[in-house]
Amino acid sequence: MKEERGEGVTDGGDKKQILPKAWEGKRFGDLVVVSYAGKRKGKHYWNCLCECGASTVVCQSNLKSGHTKSCGHRVEPAKTRHFVEGTCIESVQSRKVSASNSSGVRGVYRDKRTERWIAQITFQGKTRYLGSFAEIEEAARARMEAEKIFTDFLERYKQKGPDLKSEKNFGQGGRAEDGDFSENGGES
Numbered sequence: 001m002k003e004e005r006g007e008g009v010t011d012g013g014d015k016k017q018i019l020p021k022a023w024e025g026k027r028f029g030d031l032v033v034v035s036y037a038g039k040r041k042g043k044h045y046w047n048c049l050c051e052c053g054a055s056t057v058v059c060q061s062n063l064k065s066g067h068t069k070s071c072g073h074r075v076e077p078a079k080t081r082h083f084v085e086g087t088c089i090e091s092v093q094s095r096k097v098s099a100s101n102s103s104g105v106r107g108v109y110r111d112k113r114t115e116r117w118i119a120q121i122t123f124q125g126k127t128r129y130l131g132s133f134a135e136i137e138e139a140a141r142a143r144m145e146a147e148k149i150f151t152d153f154l155e156r157y158k159q160k161g162p163d164l165k166s167e168k169n170f171g172q173g174g175r176a177e178d179g180d181f182s183e184n185g186g187e188s
């Protein structure tokens with residue numbers, strides 16, 4: 001048996017085998033590997049102990065890449081995303097345009113086949129088609145009009161607070177549910 005690349009993997013004939021002793025005791029950020037937790041869906045998992053005292057199971061690739069460095073106690077609340085009724089509060093509040101967006105307008109893209117501008121909005125886990133437009137300005141107006149649902153949602157969120165999951169009807173009766181987004185609206 002020969003060890004490969006110092007990663008605790010041996011070539012045991014047809015299959016590569018993990019060497020727990022090579023990983024146990026290794027430190028990755030705040031985590032120390034305690035024992036091998038097993039293999040699931042082709043990935044190796046390790047039982048780790050965090051310096052805060054909590055134990056956690058971490059995927060080996062996340063340890064190696066540096067993606068996971070603690071049990072989660074160091075996660076900054078400002079970087080955590082909060083979902084309410086299938087909607088990410090931070091995404092709704094943000095006005096940033098994705099770097100991959102070539103139109104410069106959130107929710108508007110150019111359909112290469114029809115050479116028209118398509119406006120859409122995603123809210124509560126559903127993407128709604130707002131229309132196909134000849135001019136980007138028309139698509140941007142449709143998107144801005146549809147974004148009013150975000151304003152209404154955020155106002156109710158601020159009034160009710162972060163614990164909206166208990167209110168079954170929150171988000172019901174809004175523009176999207178009332179059918180204000182036509183299936184082929186905006187055709188021009």
